[in-house]
Amino acid sequence: MLNQIRRTPNLLALIIVSAALAVLPLTTQNNYILTIFILVGQFTIITVGLSLLMGYAGQISLGQATFYGIGAYTMAILSARFELSPWLSLLAGVILAAAVAYLVGLLIFRLHGHYLAMATLGMNVILFLILTQEVEWTGGPSGFRGVPDLSLGSFTFSSDLHYYYLMWFFTLIVIALSLNIVNSRVGRAMRALHTSEVAAEAVGIDTNAFKLKVFALSAAYGGLAGGLHATYLGFMSPGSFTINVSIELVVMAVVGGLASVWGAMFGAGAVLAIEQYLRTAIKSLIPNASGEHEIIAFGLILMLIMIFMPQGLFAGLVTAVRQRRTVFRKP
Amino acid sequence: MGAKPLLEARGLLKSFGGVVAVNHVDLDIHRGEILALIGPNGAGKTTMFNLISGTHRVDRGEIFFAGEDITYLRPSEVAAQGIVRTFQNLQIFGNMTVLENVMVGCHLHGKAGFFASALRLPGTAVEETRIRQRGMEFLEKVGLADQADQPAVSLPFGQQRMVELARSLAVNPKLLLLDEPAAGLTRVEAEELDRLICQVRDDGVTIFLVEHDMNLVMGIADRVMVVQYGTKIAEGTPAEVQANTAVIQAYLGADWHQEPKSRQPAEVENA
Known part of the structure; x- marks a missing residue:
């Protein structure tokens, strides 16, 4: 089954998904739907990185929001304070996030398993402290305002619709690049070091270098999502880059199915959809419900998904569809 | 020597x-x-x-x-x-097919890195085909060519050993x-x-x-x-x-020389 999923023509899937996303805004006048989809795109970018890091290379990060934050604040500070071109600022955020990951990785990839998870968590705590304490640069707990919009020539990305297309343009590029990586020499090396580092080393794979590179790549994705987040909203606060967000990102990756690039998109979409749905559904079920009720319901749904689809939504759905097909085919 | x-x-x-x-x-x-x-x-x-x-x-x-x-x-x-080694407690990449396992062994015979792979730069497809062929050659050598697309873990233990051997040989x-x-x-x-x-x-x-x-x-x-x-x-x-x-x-133990008499080389007695 694993093999069949891998052979699914990804190019075809990419074209179908792109086409569907392109026509989606034409079918709805609802701005709310667009904003949700922008969020899905944005979180898909980060989750794809996590999927490469955790699902393929087998390295845990509970601090991925760090890079998301680095991208966002680099974008904001460079473009708003230093009036650097927003595009260059976005690029700088991506590069800085990757560079930070590389340097941090040099230190923490001596660690394995739980220790690695703790170290990445610590990294996230440090970023949060910097964001809240360095008020002069970051605006502190009250946030950073006035991040300029991106523009192309005389065209400025200003509406939700513009950012919808921009976000998904980048999201699909990230998905395409990642699919290529996964189905390559590099992807094999990543999966190899996931299963057995000693065996990977024994055939000449420099596992440490690969871990560092995957970590830097996942951070670059995080930085990209952060930069886009900053310019889209024009405003942000440290609360968007906490450990909780990092954990939510891991949840998205796990729900979608860890070792799957498409799964990352499903995971991000499913988690955001469930959250949004619960926000209204719980209110109508229990009139005086609080945020805690949503969290409980969310937790229950996650448990159900993990019990019935332990490989994640994507692999789970593919299997379900395939079973249904074979049932129908029988005379 | x-x-x-x-x-x-x-x-x-x-x-x-x-x-x-x-x-x-x-x-x-x-x-x-x-x-x-x-x-x-x-x-x-x-x-x-x-x-x-x-x-x-x-x-x-x-x-x-x-x-x-x-x-x-x-x-x-x-x-x-x-210098390539195998392991006493078999180290097979269970999340891959038999062929992919051997293709991992060809790692040093390719160059495509993250950048080239992500962008499918010219040459990566050629390299990938070459690595695939090389992988098949070594599978043939150990007699597992017909199992190439099976998940490596589905093979019986003895054949998994052969996969590991083929993977090691593929490193050259x-x-x-x-x-x-x-x-x-x-x-x-x-x-x-x-x-x-x-x-x-x-x-x-x-x-x-x-x-x-x-x-x-x-x-x-x-x-x-x-x-x-x-x-x-x-x-x-x-x-x-x-x-x-x-x-x-x-x-070998003191009684070793008595046990497999038929296989015992004459030299032992002479020595």
């Missing part, structure tokens, strides 16, 4: 806590030979492998391979030098380290393995193998080295080693 050894280790020492696993061992492996390392469980055989392959760091001593000092290289660097080693390759194999599978090992040697690969069952290596080894408690107690042709009283007492 008068030429300089392919691998030369001098005064290897490795201890774990208070236990000296390898105690001042010298080792020469000559080009084109099959050298067997035998000894009881816990004698330090696998530790020797770990030292040579860079998995463990040498406490003292030095290792030269083809004239290069490899004492402190990391495992992947040792592999790049042409000058020296192949086999850690108890026959462990867990049926008699038929073990014989097939012996045939393969000899064939690999005839193809120009030097072989250093660990085995705790002495009978298994007598047929194929050119030379045998015996270790006990981390110390080398004998070295020589199979016949010489079998005749060595220290070996018989320490390792």
